[in-house]
Amino acid sequence: QVQLVESGGGVVQPGRSLRLSCVPSGFTFSNYAMHWVRQAPGKGPEWVAVISHDGSKTYYANSVQGRFTISRDNSKNMVFLQMNSLRGDDTAVYYCARDMTTNGEAVQLLDYWGQGTLVTVSS
Amino acid sequence: EIVLTQSPATLSLSPGERATLSCRASQSVSDYLAWYQQKPGQAPRLLIYDASIRATGVPARFSGSGSGTDFTLTISSLDPEDFAVYFCQQRRNWPPLTFGGGTKVEIK
Numbered sequence: 095q096v097q098l099v100e101s102g103g104g105v106v107q108p109g110r111s112l113r114l115s116c117v118p119s120g121f122t123f124s125n126y127a128m129h130w131v132r133q134a135p136g137k138g139p140e141w142v143a144v145i146s147h148d149g150s151k152t153y154y155a156n157s158v159q160g161r162f163t164i165s166r167d168n169s170k171n172m173v174f175l176q177m178n179s180l181r182g183d184d185t186a187v188y189y190c191a192r193d194m195t196t197n198g199e200a201v202q203l204l205d206y207w208g209q210g211t212l213v214t215v216s217s
Numbered sequence: 218e219i220v221l222t223q224s225p226a227t228l229s230l231s232p233g234e235r236a237t238l239s240c241r242a243s244q245s246v247s248d249y250l251a252w253y254q255q256k257p258g259q260a261p262r263l264l265i266y267d268a269s270i271r272a273t274g275v276p277a278r279f280s281g282s283g284s285g286t287d288f289t290l291t292i293s294s295l296d297p298e299d300f301a302v303y304f305c306q307q308r309r310n311w312p313p314l315t316f317g318g319g320t321k322v323e324i325k
Contacts, residue, residue: 201308208260
């Protein structure tokens with residue numbers, strides 16, 4: 095069955111960096127676009143970034159543009175989120191989610207999610 | 218950026234009752250509207266997409282309707298496992314994908 099397992103979260107000081115990883119299984123990873131979505135405590139989800147199935151296209155939320163980078167390694171079945179210049183409002187649970195990609199095209203629907211990894215930005 | 222507003226914030230109902238949840242978009246999203254269910258400590262689960270299409274494995278008691286700016290998620294008869302938070306999400310105009318603030322369906 096489809097599984098997504100995130101790792102790399104933790105407590106980090108403002109201005110520092112963190113790299114999240116997501117390991118998918120149960121499907122042909124290279125056929126699917128992948129998203130990162132975050133959720134602050136008691137809030138609705140906030141979309142962060144998406145990467146196309148082959149890694150050629152990436153898109154970001156304005157709030158993270160220029161600070162976060164999404165990437166993937168299809169040979170290792172992994173997707174990453176490099177987070178730089180972290181701020182207090184980046185504190186959230188970060189989810190890796192699979193796009194319901196159809197015929198190689200991302201459709202911006204998130205059909206499987208991991209359990210999330212908590213990032214706390216605090217001095 | 219398209220803003221999605223969900224109402225009510227909380228819905229207090231008993232098992233077996235009908236639940237009607239609303240999602241309103243700040244501009245038309247056509248029928249590119251999805252609904253997700255989230256239980257405490259769990260990730261969201263895709264329920265409905267393109268306003269009315271149930272995702273794989275979603276029970277028939279869940280139905281979605283609407284187009285343009287006004288959408289409804291209906292749970293015809295609440296099962297105890299349905300008490301959760303529900304979010305809507307649009308994919309008409311992106312980036313960014315946007316989500317609503319959620320409606321909590323709680324046991325009365």
